[in-house]
Amino acid sequence: MRKLTYFIATTVDGFIGAPDGDAEFIYAYLDPEFIGHLTAEYPETVSAQGRVHLGIEDAAPKRFDTVIMGRGTYEPGLKAGETSPYGHMREQYVVSRSLTASLDPQVQLIAGDVVAKVRELKAQDGLDIWLCGGADLAGQLADEIDEYIVKTYPVVVGTGMPMSRAGFGVRPLELTGCTVLGGGQVITSYAVKR
DSSP states (O other), rough: OOOEEEEEEETTSSSSETTSSHHHGGGOOOOGHHHHHHHHHHHHHHGGHHHHHHHHHOOOOSSSSEEEEHHHHEEEEEEHEEEOOTTTSSEEEOOOSSSSSSSTTTTEEEEHHHHHHHHHHHTTSEEEEOOOEEHHHHHHHHTTOOOEEEEEEEOSSSSSSEEEOOOOOOEEEEEEEEEOOOTEEEEEEEEEOO
16 A cells, blocks of 8 residues: 655744745755755655756656645646646646646646545555645645655744644654754654554
């Protein structure tokens, strides 16, 4: 059975973006050591444009072959003309009630029961599924998430978009890994205790 992994970037105080979702301030913390770690361990999580820029366009996926994201997460790429941000993956899904047709043949829309779709995907063969974001989708899928990989950047913003809008609920985790990088970034992995 495949796992659903919420692989997400956050501030020390747990925000994945400004109140409007903008996360460009995170780019200041993408130093060479962090980029090197990301491309070595999670090359499939780099967008198609980023892969070309970094010279890793042919890098095979290591952890994920499917990505699922909310419309808000998909939107910045659209504004930059990137209709298939992870075309190097086997499957790309965007959860949206406002999009009526996919803007790219490689991107599939989910307008209905996202939990049922994720359960269907988890039952298929393949690498794991990357939950790319955002907060609303992470909230809807809180009980389906099997693993968290949290890239914490050395910054506090005070308020903004939280990692999840699941509402209060105690969900125990087990620490499975921790990598500390020279620029102050910390990557922690947690398995969900069931």
